[in-house]
Amino acid sequence: MRKIGLSSAIKQHERIHTTLATRVSGGLVVFPLSDLRELLEELVRRVQEDLSERSFTMMPADKVKYLDELWLDAEPLGAAFPNAHEELRNSARCYAFNQEVACVFHSMRALEIRLSAAATKLGVTSKKPDWQNLINEIEVEIKKINGPHAGTDWKQKEQFYSEAATNFRYFKNAWRNHVMHVRDNYTERDAKKIMEHVTSFLNVLASGGIRE
Numbered sequence: 001m002r003k004i005g006l007s008s009a010i011k012q013h014e015r016i017h018t019t020l021a022t023r024v025s026g027g028l029v030v031f032p033l034s035d036l037r038e039l040l041e042e043l044v045r046r047v048q049e050d051l052s053e054r055s056f057t058m059m060p061a062d063k064v065k066y067l068d069e070l071w072l073d074a075e076p077l078g079a080a081f082p083n084a085h086e087e088l089r090n091s092a093r094c095y096a097f098n099q100e101v102a103c104v105f106h107s108m109r110a111l112e113i114r115l116s117a118a119a120t121k122l123g124v125t126s127k128k129p130d131w132q133n134l135i136n137e138i139e140v141e142i143k144k145i146n147g148p149h150a151g152t153d154w155k156q157k158e159q160f161y162s163e164a165a166t167n168f169r170y171f172k173n174a175w176r177n178h179v180m181h182v183r184d185n186y187t188e189r190d191a192k193k194i195m196e197h198v199t200s201f202l203n204v205l206a207s208g209g210i211r212e
Helices: 007-021 031-050 061-067 076-080 082-098 100-122 131-142 152-179 187-209
Strands: none
Touching: 007 031, 061 082, 076 082, 076 131, 076 187, 082 100, 100 131, 100 152, 100 187, 131 152, 152 187
C-alpha cells in the first residue's frame, strides 16, 4: 500500500494493528469477530477509495524488463558510452509504454553521441557537427588509413571505421532524418528492431575502442 500511496488505507491498517495489539491476553488476541469484521470492511472501503483516485497501466510481461534500471548494464556500451546508455534506457522505457516514435528518437540520440565520439577518435573537428558533415569528414579520415603509417593494424582499423561509417550513414538515411523531420510513424515491431539494431551497433563500437 505504501508503494502506491494508499494513505487512507495505510492509516486504517495501522489503526487495526494498534487496536489488536491492545487486546492481547495470554499470547492470544481477544477481540469480538464482529468488531474485527467492521475494521476490515473499513480497510477495504478505504483501499477502494484510494484506488479510485489513481490510474494504472497494464504492461505485457515481455516489456517489463525494459523498465529495469539495470537493463543493458552488462553490455560493453554501458561503460564506454554512459550518456548513450541513458538515451537507450529512455528509448526502452518509451518502447515499454508504446511510445514508438519516442523510442526511435532516443535511439537516434544515442547514436548521435557515438557519432561524435567516433569523429573525435579519428581527429575530426567539424565546424558544422551535424550528421552529414561528420560522416563525410569521417570518411575522409578513413581514406588516410591506407598503410603501415597508420599502425601495424591499419587494415583492421580501416575495415572497422569503414563499416562504422557505413552504418552511421544507413541509420541517418533510414531513420534519423525521418524521425527528426516528422516524416514517419513506427510500429511496435519497427521500434524494437531499431532499438536493438542501435544497441548491437553501439556494442560493436565499444568493443572497437570507441569511448565518450
